[in-house]
Amino acid sequence: MRVLLAEDSGVMRKIIARGLNSLWVDDVVEAADGALALAQFEKNDGFNLVLTDWNMPNMNGLELVKAIRATGSKVPIMMITTEAEKGRVLEAIQAGVNDYLVKPFDQSQLQAKLERVLPQPTI
Template identity: 90%
Template sequence: MKVLLAEDSGVMRKIIARGLNSLWVDDVVEAADGAIAFEEFKKDPNIDLVLTDWNMPNMNGLELVQAIRGTGSKVPIMMITTEAEKGRVLEAIQAGVNDYLVKPFDQPMLQAKLERVLPQASS
């Protein structure tokens, strides 16, 4: 399984990537902002899932979601962010996010969300 991870914090990117690798994800493509992530997405048609932070420079997570959905892609997208207010969650869902995970989170929470977005992944 290949996951595109857009997160501007290098430390958080490594934590999430390690968490993904300890589950069933064997390939994590890391991007430091939404613009880099979108370029990676356009280059690789084999992305199974996109995980994105909301607050990033150059292109934020919401803009990334809109750009990906603008290509017609149905790839599952999960927002991982500190933005927990209901209006923000609804805005992300309306933009095309499949699920939402609020930081801080633990490994079981990440796994449960991944299984919800990609039920076939845990089998």
């Protein structure tokens, strides 16, 4: 399972990556902003999921979602952010986000959201 993680906080990136690795995700490609994430997305094929923060420098998460959807990609995208206002959630969904996780969150919440957007591997 290969995930692209766009998050400007290095600490939060590590927390999320560790959480993903403790589940069934074996390859996490990290990017410190949306522009770097888009570059990774464009040069690497085969992401099973994109996780993105909303508020990042250079290109925010919503702009990243729109850029990915403009390519025609149907890859699941989950927004992980502090932006919990209903209008913001609806804006993200209209842009093409498949699910939304509000910070702070715990491992069980991350797992539940992943199970909603990704097929679980068979053991």
